[in-house]
Amino acid sequence: MATLLYRIGRLAFGRRGVVTSAWFVLLAVLAGVLLTLGSAPTSSVTIPGTESQRALEALAKEFPQASGASGTVVVRAPEGQTVVAPAGKAVVDDVVARAGKVPGVVGALSPFDTKALSPDGRYGLVTVQFDRTADELTAEQRSAYEALGDGAPSGWAVAAGGEPLLATPEIGSTEGIGVLVALVVLVITFGSLVAAGMTMVNALIGVGVGMIGLLIVGHAVELSSVTPVLALMLGLAVGIDYSLFITSRYRHNLALGLERQEAAGRAVGTAGTAVVFAGLTVIIALAGLSVVGIPFLTAMGLAAAGTVLVAVLVAVTLLPALLGLAGDRVLSRRQRRADAAGTDLDEGADNRGFAWGRFTVRHRVPVLLAGIVVLGAVALPAAGMRLALPDDGTAPAASSKRIAYDLISDGFGEGFNGRLVMVVHGDTQQQVQQATEGAAKAASGLSDVLAVAPGQTSADGRTTILAVIPRSGPTAEATFDLVRDLRSALAVTAGATGAEISVTGVTAVGVDVSDKLSAALPVYLLVVVGLGFVLLMLMFRSLLVPLTATLGFLLTIGAAFGATVAIFQWGWLSSLVGLDTAGPLVSFLPILLIGILFGLAMDYEVFLVSRMREDFVHGETAREAVVAGVGHGARVVVAAALIMMSVFAGFVLVEDPIIKSMGFALAFGVAVDAFVVRLSLVPAVMSFLGDRAWWLPRWLDRVMPNVDIEGEKLRPASGSGDPEGAERPAVQTAP
Numbered sequence: 001m002a003t004l005l006y007r008i009g010r011l012a013f014g015r016r017g018v019v020t021s022a023w024f025v026l027l028a029v030l031a032g033v034l035l036t037l038g039s040a041p042t043s044s045v046t047i048p049g050t051e052s053q054r055a056l057e058a059l060a061k062e063f064p065q066a067s068g069a070s071g072t073v074v075v076r077a078p079e080g081q082t083v084v085a086p087a088g089k090a091v092v093d094d095v096v097a098r099a100g101k102v103p104g105v106v107g108a109l110s111p112f113d114t115k116a117l118s119p120d121g122r123y124g125l126v127t128v129q130f131d132r133t134a135d136e137l138t139a140e141q142r143s144a145y146e147a148l149g150d151g152a153p154s155g156w157a158v159a160a161g162g163e164p165l166l167a168t169p170e171i172g173s174t175e176g177i178g179v180l181v182a183l184v185v186l187v188i189t190f191g192s193l194v195a196a197g198m199t200m201v202n203a204l205i206g207v208g209v210g211m212i213g214l215l216i217v218g219h220a221v222e223l224s225s226v227t228p229v230l231a232l233m234l235g236l237a238v239g240i241d242y243s244l245f246i247t248s249r250y251r252h253n254l255a256l257g258l259e260r261q262e263a264a265g266r267a268v269g270t271a272g273t274a275v276v277f278a279g280l281t282v283i284i285a286l287a288g289l290s291v292v293g294i295p296f297l298t299a300m301g302l303a304a305a306g307t308v309l310v311a312v313l314v315a316v317t318l319l320p321a322l323l324g325l326a327g328d329r330v331l332s333r334r335q336r337r338a339d340a341a342g343t344d345l346d347e348g349a350d351n352r353g354f355a356w357g358r359f360t361v362r363h364r365v366p367v368l369l370a371g372i373v374v375l376g377a378v379a380l381p382a383a384g385m386r387l388a389l390p391d392d393g394t395a396p397a398a399s400s401k402r403i404a405y406d407l408i409s410d411g412f413g414e415g416f417n418g419r420l421v422m423v424v425h426g427d428t429q430q431q432v433q434q435a436t437e438g439a440a441k442a443a444s445g446l447s448d449v450l451a452v453a454p455g456q457t458s459a460d461g462r463t464t465i466l467a468v469i470p471r472s473g474p475t476a477e478a479t480f481d482l483v484r485d486l487r488s489a490l491a492v493t494a495g496a497t498g499a500e501i502s503v504t505g506v507t508a509v510g511v512d513v514s515d516k517l518s519a520a521l522p523v524y525l526l527v528v529v530g531l532g533f534v535l536l537m538l539m540f541r542s543l544l545v546p547l548t549a550t551l552g553f554l555l556t557i558g559a560a561f562g563a564t565v566a567i568f569q570w571g572w573l574s575s576l577v578g579l580d581t582a583g584p585l586v587s588f589l590p591i592l593l594i595g596i597l598f599g600l601a602m603d604y605e606v607f608l609v610s611r612m613r614e615d616f617v618h619g620e621t622a623r624e625a626v627v628a629g630v631g632h633g634a635r636v637v638v639a640a641a642l643i644m645m646s647v648f649a650g651f652v653l654v655e656d657p658i659i660k661s662m663g664f665a666l667a668f669g670v671a672v673d674a675f676v677v678r679l680s681l682v683p684a685v686m687s688f689l690g691d692r693a694w695w696l697p698r699w700l701d702r703v704m705p706n707v708d709i710e711g712e713k714l715r716p717a718s719g720s721g722d723p724e725g726a727e728r729p730a731v732q733t734a735p
Helices: 001-012 016-037 051-062 086-100 138-147 174-191 193-217 227-255 260-292 295-330 332-341 353-361 364-384 400-412 415-418 429-444 477-497 505-538 544-569 587-619 622-653 657-694 696-701
Strands: 072-074 105-109 123-128 157-162 420-425 449-452 463-470 500-504
Touching: 001 016, 001 260, 001 295, 001 657, 016 295, 051 500, 051 505, 072 086, 072 138, 072 505, 086 105, 086 123, 086 157, 086 477, 086 544, 123 400, 138 157, 174 193, 174 227, 174 463, 174 622, 193 295, 193 657, 227 260, 227 295, 227 505, 227 587, 227 622, 227 657, 260 295, 260 505, 260 587, 295 449, 295 587, 353 364, 353 622, 364 544, 364 657, 400 415, 415 463, 420 429, 420 477, 420 505, 429 463, 463 477, 477 500, 477 505, 500 505, 500 544, 505 544, 544 587, 544 657, 587 622, 587 657, 622 657
Parallel strands: none
Antiparallel strands: 072 123, 072 157, 105 123, 420 463, 420 500, 449 463
């Protein structure tokens, strides 16, 4: 591996003009294709095979007029007035008339026809039915629907809410803040604007190619609205980090006196090998989402994995070409002056990383105890974690859908925001009528049911839908229990009548998604951690090092879950992240967080521990190897972690609560893993283990391939040539 990457690095450096032009041409061609195709459609979160999804598919076939997105426009009269008064009726009629003219609307029902009036007469609900599902609506249709709340008479409140306002998260200037912070970190780390800018440009080209390619693929396969955001988030973070690692090694090689092309080849052959394996861990973790068997998660994982793969390819091909174009300007002014004077450019053992390495080894017991106790305490809230699909009650306070949600809760009760839909289907009209009566009776008998609305029957009389109004909100635990209890009760009715009775609706879909993901989480964790363990064992030829890395990851993920629950579910310090209302975490956050953080955590493990192993196999004691690993790797790992934190934290500024929680959980998880686990706990444990850290059964050592992560084959033996046949100075390969 190291020899192959070494040759790629030298080739790219030597043919820098061709390689750079090729990547820019690829980016331009992909951009042209995307401009021709236009933006790709997005799909909603669904899980085929669940009861709620089967019911929705049946509605689309048997009851097409009820299968599109359904919205609710709330009208509230001023204090002391009612919507049933002549003035109020005029306001409501105007809203109904305007709603009927919204593109794609097939019907707007007045509250006077549906009896959707509050007991005090101040509130009325206008039901708006679209001909398409929410994810199929255009931005213009959504805007026109949302505008129904504009222009209300003085003292009146009109707000549009519900499914039609399913919005696609927008990426804007807030994410750019994270990129700017990352650029500042690069400038401080390198002491050179050219080195920092080149590293950033390299990463941005990789992100551009990956993202445009993903958006093009979105025309052929269904992608959820969160998928491109996740891919962008990861592509930026790992793209900058991987470029940082290789550029740092290149500068280190120049400091040792290597010729430029040789320095680039050795940098790609050594640090590039670590980048490839670090990227593989991220790709394995993301592609592993496929084993869960949930299409939208599979698409998210593969899309993000593809972006990471592009970042790796760009790092080992385009970056050495850019290094060739940059020349000596990749060095800081101090280094260029030192080079001109012929003095040593290497920091040696005087940097703060060595001091921290010696501290963690010397005080390993207090470091271990403090780290484990603190992370354990932070992880405690994770025991109370609740999962659900977000409802409009957690939307930004000033948004139309949040205003509509609050108005409905005030006028009718929170349960009106999470209405369940019972779908009754049979072979004959008589069978359907009998089953409908039984279903309504069964639902009315449940304690958390506020009301069962009269049913609507299809033209052939074989399908009826009934609305069930819970007493509690859409994401309340009581509503989740109601869905399960209702299905159990309806199973009895279905068995007695022979009809098919299903429960669906946004709330029921959320219950199914959460249950399916919760059941899949242990399997996914086992598969991903198991594959990661094997990969680390192959890289480090050790059993205890992968075990230590895995246990450290469990501390990381526990702390990340705990902090996210405390802020986003319990509401602690929620104002610091701009969260208006706390609530359950989005259902797919835990499984995504595990996959992404595992890959990123192994990045730092690879870059730190590979140096420890390198020094150990070349004669250093286990203690000296640990100190050297931290000393040589700390500065780069700290910079890499700060960059990832900056990129992820930029997404915390997005209004969408899903993206906000993902950005926070990833930023916090990276901080914990890099600074507490990898730079503190791992060195302390490694110093405890000593030589035993590198133990591997002989039989296993014989059967495992040697991937040469230390770049041993790039070290010329005494009196022999190097991979290219010429004697060159040996390089101490620091991460």
